[in-house]
Amino acid sequence: MTNGWTDVANADVVLVMGGNPAENHPVGFRFVMQARLRRNAKLVCVDPRFSRTAAVSDCYVPIRSGTDIAFLGGLIHYALSTGKFQKEYVRQHTNASFLVKEGFGFADGHFSGWDAARDNYNRDTWQYEVDGQGYAKIDPTLEHPRSVFQLMKKHYARYTPEKVSEICGCTVAEFQRAAEMVTIAAAENKSGTVLYALGWTQHSHAVQLIHAAAMFQLLMGNIGMPGGGVNAQRGHANIQGSTDMGAWNMLPGYLKIPRAHWATLDDYLKANTPRKLRPESLNYWGNTPKFLVSLLKAYYGDRATKANGYGYEWLPKAGETDNHGWGFFFDKMYAGKMDGLISFGMNPVANGPNTVKMIAALSKLKWLIVAENFETETAAFWKAKPLAGQYYPAAADPAQIQTEVFLLPASCFAEKDGAFVNSSRWLQWKEAAVDPPGDALRDQEIIARLFLKIRELYEKEGGEGAAPLLHMSWNYANPSCPSLAEVAREINGRDLTSGKQLNGFGELKDDGSTLCGNWIYSGSWTEAGNQMARRGQDDPTGLGLFPEWSWSWPANRRILYNRASADREGKPWDASRAPVRWDGARWVGDTIDYKSDAAPGDFSSFIMLPEGVAKFFTPDLVEGPFPEHYEPAESPVDNPLHPRVSFNPLGKVFTSDRDALGTSKDYPYVGITYRLTEHFHYWTKHTAGSSQLQSNFFVEVPEELAREKKIHSGDRVRVTSARGKVEGPALVTKRIRPLTVNGKTVYQVGLPIHWGFAGRVSGPLINNLTPSVYDPNSGTPEYKGFLVNLEKA
Amino acid sequence: MSPDVSRRGFVAKGAAAAATAFGFDLRPAQAAVRELKISRTTQTHSVCPYCAVGCSVVIHTLGDKAHNVKPAVVHIEGDPESPVNRGTLCPKGISLKEFVNSDRRLTKVLYRAPGAAEWKTITWDEAFTRMARAIKSSRDAGFEEKDEQGRTVNRLSNVAMIGGCTDTNEINYLLSKFRFGLGILPYENQSRL
Numbered sequence: 001m002t003n004g005w006t007d008v009a010n011a012d013v014v015l016v017m018g019g020n021p022a023e024n025h026p027v028g029f030r031f032v033m034q035a036r037l038r039r040n041a042k043l044v045c046v047d048p049r050f051s052r053t054a055a056v057s058d059c060y061v062p063i064r065s066g067t068d069i070a071f072l073g074g075l076i077h078y079a080l081s082t083g084k085f086q087k088e089y090v091r092q093h094t095n096a097s098f099l100v101k102e103g104f105g106f107a108d109g110h111f112s113g114w115d116a117a118r119d120n121y122n123r124d125t126w127q128y129e130v131d132g133q134g135y136a137k138i139d140p141t142l143e144h145p146r147s148v149f150q151l152m153k154k155h156y157a158r159y160t161p162e163k164v165s166e167i168c169g170c171t172v173a174e175f176q177r178a179a180e181m182v183t184i185a186a187a188e189n190k191s192g193t194v195l196y197a198l199g200w201t202q203h204s205h206a207v208q209l210i211h212a213a214a215m216f217q218l219l220m221g222n223i224g225m226p227g228g229g230v231n232a233q234r235g236h237a238n239i240q241g242s243t244d245m246g247a248w249n250m251l252p253g254y255l256k257i258p259r260a261h262w263a264t265l266d267d268y269l270k271a272n273t274p275r276k277l278r279p280e281s282l283n284y285w286g287n288t289p290k291f292l293v294s295l296l297k298a299y300y301g302d303r304a305t306k307a308n309g310y311g312y313e314w315l316p317k318a319g320e321t322d323n324h325g326w327g328f329f330f331d332k333m334y335a336g337k338m339d340g341l342i343s344f345g346m347n348p349v350a351n352g353p354n355t356v357k358m359i360a361a362l363s364k365l366k367w368l369i370v371a372e373n374f375e376t377e378t379a380a381f382w383k384a385k386p387l388a389g390q391y392y393p394a395a396a397d398p399a400q401i402q403t404e405v406f407l408l409p410a411s412c413f414a415e416k417d418g419a420f421v422n423s424s425r426w427l428q429w430k431e432a433a434v435d436p437p438g439d440a441l442r443d444q445e446i447i448a449r450l451f452l453k454i455r456e457l458y459e460k461e462g463g464e465g466a467a468p469l470l471h472m473s474w475n476y477a478n479p480s481c482p483s484l485a486e487v488a489r490e491i492n493g494r495d496l497t498s499g500k501q502l503n504g505f506g507e508l509k510d511d512g513s514t515l516c517g518n519w520i521y522s523g524s525w526t527e528a529g530n531q532m533a534r535r536g537q538d539d540p541t542g543l544g545l546f547p548e549w550s551w552s553w554p555a556n557r558r559i560l561y562n563r564a565s566a567d568r569e570g571k572p573w574d575a576s577r578a579p580v581r582w583d584g585a586r587w588v589g590d591t592i593d594y595k596s597d598a599a600p601g602d603f604s605s606f607i608m609l610p611e612g613v614a615k616f617f618t619p620d621l622v623e624g625p626f627p628e629h630y631e632p633a634e635s636p637v638d639n640p641l642h643p644r645v646s647f648n649p650l651g652k653v654f655t656s657d658r659d660a661l662g663t664s665k666d667y668p669y670v671g672i673t674y675r676l677t678e679h680f681h682y683w684t685k686h687t688a689g690s691s692q693l694q695s696n697f698f699v700e701v702p703e704e705l706a707r708e709k710k711i712h713s714g715d716r717v718r719v720t721s722a723r724g725k726v727e728g729p730a731l732v733t734k735r736i737r738p739l740t741v742n743g744k745t746v747y748q749v750g751l752p753i754h755w756g757f758a759g760r761v762s763g764p765l766i767n768n769l770t771p772s773v774y775d776p777n778s779g780t781p782e783y784k785g786f787l788v789n790l791e792k793a
Numbered sequence: 794m795s796p797d798v799s800r801r802g803f804v805a806k807g808a809a810a811a812a813t814a815f816g817f818d819l820r821p822a823q824a825a826v827r828e829l830k831i832s833r834t835t836q837t838h839s840v841c842p843y844c845a846v847g848c849s850v851v852i853h854t855l856g857d858k859a860h861n862v863k864p865a866v867v868h869i870e871g872d873p874e875s876p877v878n879r880g881t882l883c884p885k886g887i888s889l890k891e892f893v894n895s896d897r898r899l900t901k902v903l904y905r906a907p908g909a910a911e912w913k914t915i916t917w918d919e920a921f922t923r924m925a926r927a928i929k930s931s932r933d934a935g936f937e938e939k940d941e942q943g944r945t946v947n948r949l950s951n952v953a954m955i956g957g958c959t960d961t962n963e964i965n966y967l968l969s970k971f972r973f974g975l976g977i978l979p980y981e982n983q984s985r986l
Contacts, residue, residue, distance in 0.1 A: 004847060006876055026883040028846040118887035151860065152875065202986075234845035236983050238965070242957035243984040245965035252969055257978075260944045316948035316976040319940065324984065326862060329953045338979075339931035344956030344968060351986055367927040374897050382905065393897035402907040406924055409899035411879075412844035412892065414852050414866060420840045422847025422877070433837035434864050434893070438900025439917065443960055447967050449917075451974065453925035463929060464936035465976055468947045472974035487963040517966050535838075535874060545874045597817025680843040680885045689888030704920045760897065779985050 002229035004424030006544035010227030016099035018199030055401035066785030074164035086221030109645025154630035169739025204651035224564030241421035265309035281612030325779035409440035459476035465611035570600030685759030697763030698748025724768030849875035953979035
């Protein structure tokens with residue numbers, strides 16, 4: 001979240017789209033209701049299904065799964081064509097005034113630069129026009145035909161209310177009512193928030209979808225404002241923290257993974273330290289060398305020296321265009337080219353797409369290590385045939401599966417201390433209450449003992465790549481079970497000269513004299529102690545920021561981009577709820593997202609971006625500088641905007657023999673997946689209370705479709721896709737209205753996710769149905785908006 | 794509610810008022826039952842492990858102070874001081890005790906040999922020895938110190954690692970050291986799903 005849960009209460013209008021907080025984040029949803037009580041806020045809910053969030057909304061609009069960009073593009077067009085946007089905010093705080101190179105354009109589904117031979121873009125025209133010093137040229141009047149503002153207007157001119165209706169399936173009147181309501185935030189003294197979840201991130205164009213939401217929020221002047229922002233309601237207790245600590249292509253703190261062509265530290269820093277694109281830009285990522293060198297000191301300790309590039313050579317380097325993301329390595333595993341998998345609290349058989357392929361892939365491993373609280377489907381994948389043969393008739397018998405499996409009893413949250421990062425970016429420290437049961441160990445002990453055991457083998461026997469392994473620093477007081485407090489202090493970082501904990505990332509150095517395990521967390525454990533364990537109740541701004549409750553990254557800032565809550569001269573857009581104020585010498589209130597003692601006019605307002613301002617237009621995403629509506633990989637219709645380029649030209653579709661895609665001829669309905677309030681993901685089917693409250697899988701069938709198929713509530717139905725099937729009782733519903741899309745009636749079928757073949761209660765895994773199709777920027781699978789058939793079982 | 798009447802006191806009073814309807818006084822007995830649940834517990838501050846709203850919880854344990862007794866979780870409730878949840882919890886959060894104390898929790902190291910139809914129990918020492926050997930064999934076979942152009946790459950891509958979103962920052966950081974020590978490139982967590 002750019003803002004946070006408690007801040008939602010400051011909103012005047014709340015757009016919930018791609019999420020259902022009333023059921024899936026019920027405690028967070030209190031703040032939506034508080035906004036209504038305090039500010040008479042309006043709630044707009046856009047969702048394929050009339051959820052419980054929809055049930056309490058002021059305006060509900062049903063849309064077809066996978067058409068959110070069309071809807072948001074419609075909102076952008078509505079704002080620009082009616083003038084309902086915050087003009088001074090757009091002029092001062094965004095790249096609307098920047099000029100784009102000659103030759104940029106969009107036609108018939110492709111942006112300029114499409115290279116059909118390579119199936120990829122040449123992005124040369126997606127750049128700013130620059131002057132002799134390399135600074136982007138601007139036109140503050142926003143009238144230049146190649147200004148971002150005019151290009152944006154032109155791009156979204158196609159997204160008329162009629163076109164939105166044709167694509168999404170809602171009526172023109174429904175769209176317009178929502179558009180009128182959400183654009184009340186265009187007023188300088190109004191703000192609106194956007195709450196989303198996996199209904200947005202699980203599409204083959206998901207990152208562009210969130211880009212579209214950010215564009216809309218910039219037009220409304222909502223970024224940096226209390227009650228504003230673009231707010232991801234994340235679905236796992238520390239999914240934010242594990243993201244902050246890296247992914248296949250990231251080091252901790254969002255530093256890019258090294259690549260083979262950046263052979264030395266200098267090469268890496270030269271390629272990845274951005275140069276500012278405007279003279280007034282602060283360009284904070286210009287400090288990249290300090291972040292990386294301090295991380296290398298944390299990783300390699302005294303072995304990291306200036307002479308050896310602080311051990312940079314020991315980090316693994318991916319090939320220039322390699323992708324080692326989820327879809328790619330599981331596809332490689334299915335092809336028999338992976339040896340082993342280590343899973344720490346993850347359950348890919350349940351939560352990855354295309355379960356049939358996943359089970360077959362794991363069957364080809366030499367070994368699998370799973371650390372868990374329960375026996376999950378992943379740990380027990382080799383029992384798929386005996387336990388759930390009706391869904392996996394082609395799975396191998398256990399006797400044929402040669403995979404060696406280790407299932408390690410790990411500890412649960414109550415048995416460990418440490419910090420979880422919630423959606424608000426708050427690092428909340430917890431204490432351990434009890435010991436793990438039986439022989440179960442704390443996770444840090446499992447990791448440490450395994451790591452030290454492997455090192456022992458290399459020390460004794462030698463082996464490939466011994467240096468990177470033996471040089472990794474592990475000098476904890478108790479190496480075989482490091483104290484998490486000690487680890488947290490290392491993450492915060494310290495000055496190696498004085499030995500003192502750092503106060504924040506402002507103190508990091510690029511000369512090897514500071515150590516820091518994750519620069520964005522620097523400030524979380526200072527000389528003053530553990531800031532994450534703070535329990536202060538004060539709220540000096542009255543905006544629900546609670547600056548002394550836990551600690552928020554970065555720098556305890558509660559609202560990201562808060563400098564943009566005031567104009568260029570520092571005058572708040574809404575004096576009644578200014579999160580930050582310039583007192584003549586420094587900024588007071590929330591931790592300013594700016595230099596704390598720099599006067600309002602010294603720099604532009606978005607300090608993390610080379611432009612110094614927020615971006616409508618960005619060359620960074622692979623399928624275009626502006627979001628464009630593309631259909632899901634399986635869709636009931638061709639793209640009404642450009643039928644010949646229906647699907648995202650860069651969407652990743654795997655093509656193994658288990659990766660079939662269906663067509664609407666065989667699979668006429670759209671499948672939508674969702675959570676129920678009584679269950680958490682695939683865990684709570686192991687606990688008694690949740691299993692009793694929701695014991696059975698079911699299929700939510702629109703009543704019109706049920707009538708057509710002569711299906712009654714309780715009848716057993718079978719849902720099939722080109723990949724697999726699920727079976728369960730039908731729940732005939734009014735909540736999923738049939739939609740008219742491009743003149744055709746489209747039914748959507750509701751599929752809750754929580755069951756599997758391991759648990760106190762069992763049922764089909766919903767990912768039997770979903771495809772191995774991925775967003776090209778994030779690598780997230782397209783779990784939403786796939787095609788199915790439905791019949792009586 | 795006035796500050797001098799606690800929530801628990803309020804509940805106990807309500808129960809006592811109902812009890813007098815039986816014609817004899819059950820109050821001492823019921824008050825004792827009410828008090829037993831958490832009056833002698835140790836309270837520990839924690840955070841719910843489910844979604845990322847980040848509700849703070851108070852874990853009540855009993856047995857902490859007795860010799861030779863392992864403390865057990867007897868109650869988990871919302872932390873009234875948290876600005877996020879102010880003591881409230883959702884239907885999943887209120888049943889957290891069942892998760893911690895579930896009889897389905899794994900308490901032994903389980904091992905499934907190639908081709909086997911059942912788990913068998915092994916010791917941690919045996920598990921660490923076998924796992925380390927399996928990882929080393931795969932790493933020795935798959936580790937690339939140089940790529941085809943002779944550039945130093947120090948990478949491993951025939952072993953993948955996943956997880957972390959259910960665990961703390963500190964565990965994730967240790968996993969990053971484990972991963973980069975081994976040179977593992979295929980590494981993902983729930984945020985990509």
